[in-house]
Amino acid sequence: MKTIPLLDSRIVAQAFALRRVVQHPVLVSADVVPGDTQAYGSVLRDRGGVWRMWYLGPPIYCEYYAQSADGLNWERPHLDLVAPEVRSEVDGPNAFLCRNQKDVNGAWLVGSYGPEGFCVLDAEETPHPAAKARFTALYLARTETESGMYIVHSEDGIRWVANSGMPVIPGWRDSSSVFFFDTKKQKYVWYGRPEAYAAPSMHANRLLAYRESDDLVNWTPDRTVLDTDDADADPHHLLDESALKAGNPNAPAAEQRAAAWAELTEGQTTGEGKPLVRGRNRQWYGITAFPYAGLYVGIVWMYDLPTGSMWTELLHSYDGMDWRREAIRVPFLEAIPGTCMCTMASPPVNLAEETRLYYSVSNQSHHRVPNPSVRKGIRIAALRRDRWVGYVAGDVQGELLTQVMEKPRDLNLNARTEGKGWVRVEVDDADGRPLPGLSADECVPFSGDDLDWRPTWKSGKGVDSLAGQTIRLRVSARNASLFAFSV
Structure with missing residues (x-):
């Protein structure tokens, strides 16, 4: 499977009510x-x-x-x-x-x-x-x-x-x-x-x-x-950084830097009279x-x-x-x-x-x-793993729509929820219409913290049943963070 961290924004067609947040080690x-x-x-x-x-x-x-x-x-x-x-x-x-x-x-x-x-x-x-x-x-x-x-x-x-x-x-x-x-x-x-x-x-x-x-x-x-x-x-x-290094015997002389810049700028200085160095x-x-x-x-x-x-x-x-x-x-x-x-x-x-x-x-x-x-x-x-950047949903339901994906073999999501938060996935055709049996309403919602959550649908269908079709993913979430796809 190919992993696409959401640091790579090329996969995102549009993010609605989601905040892009740098994660901190x-x-x-x-x-x-x-x-x-x-x-x-x-x-x-x-x-x-x-x-x-x-x-x-x-x-x-x-x-x-x-x-x-x-x-x-x-x-x-x-x-x-x-x-x-x-x-x-x-x-x-x-x-x-x-x-x-x-x-x-x-x-x-x-x-x-x-x-x-x-x-x-x-x-x-x-x-x-x-x-x-x-x-x-x-x-x-x-x-x-x-x-x-x-x-x-x-x-x-x-x-x-x-x-x-x-x-x-x-x-x-x-x-x-x-x-x-x-x-x-x-x-x-x-x-x-x-x-x-x-x-x-x-x-x-x-x-x-x-x-x-x-x-x-x-x-x-x-x-x-x-x-x-x-x-x-x-x-x-x-x-003039050299002035800030006062007391450091290894600091370059401020006079030397000032002379070099004065020659270049014909003696110009800042309003405070400090050399532009x-x-x-x-x-x-x-x-x-x-x-x-x-x-x-x-x-x-x-x-x-x-x-x-x-x-x-x-x-x-x-x-x-x-x-x-x-x-x-x-x-x-x-x-x-x-x-x-x-x-x-x-x-x-x-x-x-x-x-x-x-x-x-x-x-x-x-x-x-x-x-x-x-x-x-x-x-x-x-x-x-892969959590460089997250798309974060709050109390208002957010939605992330991907660009077109060519013939995905499978699907895992790297996601985390908070409190009573949840994540659902819908599989759409290239024009954004849900495919039969793979709508958001039929997706079993996810709650928790998982590097490799594999979505399931009540219909029993999955991405592996699409026989190489071109699709988009529509991920809806509340009080949750999305980090990466694996397809």
């Missing part, structure tokens, strides 16, 4: 691994039930490895792989990649900076043409001569070998990037920061770009696919993007410059480039004021009845004002 666990940790990494589960996590920890930036049998309780193996001058700084025995590190062949893995982000593919789970070993990873680093996105390979996910020692996507693309092999396009896809901006620096108005490759080496140019808009923030109200007050900081049930899902990090907070928003796309936001823009994961939040580069992990999301929260804002009680940690949240 429920927190399962906090502080999944010890230490000051951050989700600039990946979590994968293989068909043998082994879970692997690659994540960021101190010193900035250093990658760590952990393993689990259930995705909840994690073990940190003793690896002893990082360069001697870094060992005294790492937080735990499971660090495997830090600065000034080479592979067994003497090729640079990381030089003076990085790795930032660590996105991993497992060829045993998703075969792809450029695999040189079971695991392939992409991350941002600076070596002795170059900066950019590097590709490495590993059989065990711990000991890595450089692809070429040169970046496959050059340039300083700050933050965590995402790549995966798109089986529909038969291409590798990358999301991250572009090089070109309509401003004096890449931090002036953060964007997200898209690239494709056949071989992981040769990539198409950046195509910008995500920018915030006027509904997020007034484009004429610009902010930043872009919108809200910007896209990063993304976790992945194929899902015939579309692409994006969990995007929204960065609020005035407060330094960061939260996530749920987007979807039909081609991976043209992204759609919900009409009512709300945080996806629970937003915590004054904190920074980011998700793993790898997709969430899909289990039989739930989707698990791994992400991190820091109680320090992005402005990094010194704070002795700063704490970062990786968390797990869970979403019941």
Whole structure:
């Protein structure tokens, strides 16, 4: 059967008296691994039930490895792989990649900076043409001569070998990037920061770009696919973020940014006399993007410059480039004021009845004002299967009419009711007329919470009796939520 989550609104011809509502994952666990940790990494589960996590920890930036049998309780193996001058700084025995590190062949893995982000593919789970070993990873680093996105390979996910020692996507693309092999396009896809901006620096108005490759080496140019808009923030109200980082010794000098912008704008400033050195007050900081049930899902990090907070928003796309936001823009994961939040580069992990999301929260804002009680940690949240978005009916009966469906073989609904709520299904012809024996009045009403409710009718008929006819579904509901169809 084919599953159609209602995040994909293409199946909906019309929704009457139904509210489209983003669903929020429920927190399962906090502080999944010890230490000051951050989700600039990946979590994968293989068909043998082994879970692997690659994540960021101190010193900035250093990658760590952990393993689990259930995705909840994690073990940190003793690896002893990082360069001697870094060992005294790492937080735990499971660090495997830090600065000034080479592979067994003497090729640079990381030089003076990085790795930032660590996105991993497992060829045993998703075969792809450029695999040189079971695991392939992409991350941002600076070596002795170059900066950019590097590709490495590993059989065990711990000991890595450089692809070429040169970046496959050059340039300083700050933050965590995402790549995966798109089986529909038969291409590798990358999301991250572009090089070109309509401003004096890449931090002036953060964007997200898209690239494709056949071989992981040769990539198409950046195509910008995500920018915030006027509904997020007034484009004429610009902010000097460096001034908000007062007290941070690593913050770029406000004078340097002001000079760059003054040259570009012939000395213009805001009415308050502050230099115009930043872009919108809200910007896209990063993304976790992945194929899902015939579309692409994006969990995007929204960065609020005035407060330094960061939260996530749920987007979807039909081609991976043209992204759609919900009409009512709300945080996806629970937003915590004054904190920074980011998700793993790898997709969430899909289990039989739930989707698990791994992400991190820091109680320090992005402005990094010194704070002795700063704490970062990786968390797990869970979403019941396919419940990204729900069409919600209240006390007034609502109705959802689908587009035409070609020759459905069967029918299940993912639905939940509240109190005395109910759901009924009617099967119509292409013109919206009920088929004999399959009307809403003859449907046995559903109450409860079921990922795979199979409607029945008093006539004894079912969708499987339609012998390949073209139909529409008409779902009526009261005090209930509809999440997905399987046909």
